[in-house]
Amino acid sequence: xxxxxxxxxxxxxxxxxxxxxxxxxxxxxxxxxxxxxxxxxxxxxxxxxxxxxxxxxxxxxxxxxxxxxxxxxxxxxxxxxxxxxxxxxxxxxxxxxxxxxxxxxxxxxxxxxxxxxxxxxxxxxxxxxxxxxxxxxxxxxxxxxxxxxxxxxxxxxxxxxxxxxxxxxxxxxxxxxxxxxxxxxxxxxxxxxxxxxxxxxxxxxxxxxxxxxxxxxxxxxxxxxxxxxxxxxxxxxxxxxxxxxxxxxxxxxxxxxxxxxxxxxxxxxxxxxxxxxxxx
Amino acid sequence: xxxxxxxxxxxxxxxxxxxxxxxxxxxxxxxxxxxxxxxxxxxxxxxxxxxxxxxxxxxxxxxxxxxxxxxxxxxxxxxxxxxxxxxxxxxxxxxxxxxxxxxxxxxxxxxxxxxxxxxxxxxxxxxxxxxxxxxxxxxxxxxxxxxxxxxxxxxxxxxxxxxxxxxxxxxxxxxxxxxxxxxxxxxxxxxxxxxxxxxxxxxxxxxxxxxxxxxxxxxxxxxxxxxxxxxxxxxxxxxxxxxxxxxxxxxxxxxxxxxxxxxxxxxxxxxxxxxxxxxxxxxxxxxx
Numbered sequence: 001x002x003x004x005x006x007x008x009x010x011x012x013x014x015x016x017x018x019x020x021x022x023x024x025x026x027x028x029x030x031x032x033x034x035x036x037x038x039x040x041x042x043x044x045x046x047x048x049x050x051x052x053x054x055x056x057x058x059x060x061x062x063x064x065x066x067x068x069x070x071x072x073x074x075x076x077x078x079x080x081x082x083x084x085x086x087x088x089x090x091x092x093x094x095x096x097x098x099x100x101x102x103x104x105x106x107x108x109x110x111x112x113x114x115x116x117x118x119x120x121x122x123x124x125x126x127x128x129x130x131x132x133x134x135x136x137x138x139x140x141x142x143x144x145x146x147x148x149x150x151x152x153x154x155x156x157x158x159x160x161x162x163x164x165x166x167x168x169x170x171x172x173x174x175x176x177x178x179x180x181x182x183x184x185x186x187x188x189x190x191x192x193x194x195x196x197x198x199x200x201x202x203x204x205x206x207x208x209x210x211x212x213x214x215x216x217x218x219x220x221x222x223x224x225x226x227x228x229x230x231x232x233x234x235x236x237x238x239x240x241x242x243x244x245x246x247x248x249x250x251x252x253x254x255x256x257x258x259x260x261x262x263x264x265x266x267x268x269x270x271x272x273x274x275x276x277x278x279x280x
Numbered sequence: 281x282x283x284x285x286x287x288x289x290x291x292x293x294x295x296x297x298x299x300x301x302x303x304x305x306x307x308x309x310x311x312x313x314x315x316x317x318x319x320x321x322x323x324x325x326x327x328x329x330x331x332x333x334x335x336x337x338x339x340x341x342x343x344x345x346x347x348x349x350x351x352x353x354x355x356x357x358x359x360x361x362x363x364x365x366x367x368x369x370x371x372x373x374x375x376x377x378x379x380x381x382x383x384x385x386x387x388x389x390x391x392x393x394x395x396x397x398x399x400x401x402x403x404x405x406x407x408x409x410x411x412x413x414x415x416x417x418x419x420x421x422x423x424x425x426x427x428x429x430x431x432x433x434x435x436x437x438x439x440x441x442x443x444x445x446x447x448x449x450x451x452x453x454x455x456x457x458x459x460x461x462x463x464x465x466x467x468x469x470x471x472x473x474x475x476x477x478x479x480x481x482x483x484x485x486x487x488x489x490x491x492x493x494x495x496x497x498x499x500x501x502x503x504x505x506x507x508x509x510x511x512x513x514x515x516x517x518x519x520x521x522x523x524x525x526x527x528x529x530x531x532x533x534x535x536x537x538x539x540x541x542x543x544x545x546x547x548x549x550x551x552x553x554x555x556x557x558x559x560x561x562x563x564x565x566x567x568x
Contacts (some may be wrong), residue, residue: 008479012374016388019371022447026406029416033409043409044416091300099293102512105301112308114500114555116508118528119544123311126318126537143307150303204397210511215532224401231405231515240409243402250398258390 025249034240042237066226066242067098073223076145077207078136083142084149084202085195091150092157113151117211120144125215134263140216145206152201160194193264200257204250312548319541328537336542345517346527350377350550353523355508356438356513360445365495367446368453373487374492375454376461377469389458394544396451404444404515429524436518449505452496458492461487463506496562500555524550 033040037048057066095102124144128135135141168190172182210224217225223246230239322331340346369391379385395403410416411434418430426451433439464487472482510525522530524547531540 003354006479009378012370012378014380015370016374019367019450020391023392026405026410026447027398028359029409030402030406043412043414044419087299087303090296090298094293094296094300097289097293099297100290100291102297105297105304108304108308109300111552112304114504114508114549114551115308115312116504116525116544116551118508118510118525119315119548120307120311122528122537122540122544124307124316126314126541127311130314143303147307150300154300200397208397208399208401210401214529223401227399227401227405228511231401239405243399243405247398248400251394254394254397276428 009170021142028173030240031244031247034244035235036237036240037079040237042240043234052240053236056236056238057241065221066223067119069221069223069226070246072137072220073207076142076222077203079138079142080145080206081199081202083146085198087146087150088153088157088198089188089191089195091154092161093187095154096161109151109154112147113155113244115147117148117209118214120147121215130264131138135216135218137213137217137220141213141218141222144212144216145209148209148212149205150204152205153198154202156194156198160191164191186257193261193268196257196261196264200254203253203257207253209248288541290502304486315541315544315548318538319545321538321541323536323538326535328535336538339539340546345384349522349524349527352521353507353525354440355525356442356445357503360442360449360506361502363442363446364450364453365499368450368498369457369491369495371450372461373434373452373483374458375458376464377487380444392454393451400448401447401511401515404512407440407444408435408516413442436520438521440516441513443522444512445506445509446510447477449502452501453495456497456501457491457494460491464490493562496558500558503558504551505555506545507554 023229033042033044033046034053035048035049036053038052040047061141095106121144124140125135128140133139152277164187168186169182172186173179177185208224209222213222213225221229227239227242227246230242312385318328319336320332320334321328322333322335323329337551375385375388375392408415413430413432415434417434418427421427422430437524468486468490469482472486479483495560507523508525509523510529513521513523513526514529524543528543528547531537531543
């Protein structure tokens with residue numbers, strides 16, 4: 001496999017590098033600009049370098065209720081994450097066998113994925129409105145976000161179970177395990193690393209969701225709603241400082257998830273391999 | 281997947297799927313039904329009232345605005361889709377067939393997907409210092425002597441909207457295409473090469489046909505995301521351009537829910553027809 005690289009490789013590698021620059025360049029730009037001096041503006045040049053705009057974020061009066069909305073987004077993200085993992089695993093297990101209506105349910109899942117987000121927002125908002133219930137991020141907001149995270153969770157579970165080696169289960173059953181024991185002690189440990197993937201989707205998609213929470217979050221904003229509100233009335237780099245902070249937060253979360261998936265995978269590879277242990 | 285069904289299978293299936301069914305029933309099926317119902321209702325300036333009339337649809341189909349907005353929506357969709365496909369395919373092709381070690385493939389693939397898990401709103405805002413009147417793009421073009429006056433159409437324009445769509449959604453193309461490409465049997469490529477095919481011929485005659493399912497799935501994502509969007513168009517066009525999603529959000533802002541609902545029903549039907557056509561070319565369940 002060590003034939004020399006052709007010209008097409010270097011062309012494509014250059015294209016790929018440009019694509020990465022296109023993906024990350026703008027975010028890096030606002031990260032740099034968030035360190036503007038106190039009199040700096042929204043574009044270059046930098047007017048000195050300072051942490052002024054980050055300090056601003058911690059002053060309640062300067063901007064809206066950022067920390068409250070951050071706490072709500074964090075709480076909602078965790079709620080959505082746990083629910084997505086549990087419901088997706090159960091759904092994934094259910095879909096391994098055909099059952100009455102499984103085809104219809106599958107198309108509902110796909111509909112949930114492709115339906116314009118604002119329709120979910122509008123529909124849920126209308127129902128709460130007509131029932132004289134107050135929309136709130138823990139009820140209507142929570143449910144609306146699940147219609148976006150669950151399809152991703154389920155598609156991951158479908159992919160996982162398509163590759164799942166059923167002989168492990170058959171072996172467990174031959175040894176007398178009940179179906180619950182088989183799931184608890186054989187299936188779940190094997191699919192555990194992929195559950196981290198489902199959790200990552202559940203949390204980040206919820207944490208960043210905008211359209212589905214727009215009409216369903218009620219009077220207490222989530223962070224993306226708060227940020228969007230700021231774009232209409234805040235014209236200082238404090239917006240960039242907030243963007244930088246929340247992006248850094250997302251990156252840390254992503255890193256934690258990816259590292260734990262990698263660690264679980266490795267542990268599994270070591271634990272599942274008994275070579276070198278001898279025959280006894 | 282076994283093709284035989286039994287009563288006990290049905291029961292355990294429903295039991296396991298019941299949380300999913302409950303969530304989708306309450307927050308997908310009921311809301312859609314509610315939208316359909318409300319689309320026939322009437323509205324006063326302050327409230328909406330139950331009725332069964334076609335006024336909302338009549339107004340929608342009579343208004344010339346509707347057609348120009350749909351035209352704009354399709355334009356955004358087709359152009360963004362074509363760009364996402366071209367860029368996404370090239371990136372996936374590079375990752376799958378030109379990066380040689382698996383470790384590098386994983387690292388570069390993750391590098392492509394990480395932005396997907398960060399905030400879309402922030403990623404839109406981050407174009408401001410780049411495209412603004414005194415932004416990096418204008419400054420660079422002026423100092424290169426290519427223009428004398430700053431270009432006004434970079435930010436808050438249709439150009440900016442489509443740039444943002446490509447920026448946000450190309451990942452949705454890269455991932456499924458890469459996934460399908462990785463499952464192509466490498467011996468097929470070797471056979472083609474042994475048979476005397478050039479690299480370009482292998483690409484067009486072997487890889488491209490085998491990658492169609494991935495392309496289809498990516499296309500479904502991009503098309504539905506762009507057609508159903510309203511926030512990207514609002515922010516990146518500086519409220520100067522409109523698509524169907526913005527029509528709905530404008531009605532909502534004015535509390536004209538029945539009118540918003542009628543527009544929503546038409547949009548949903550349009551999206552479902554588009555996807556129905558695309559699904560004829562691919563079996564999603566088999567491709568995961």
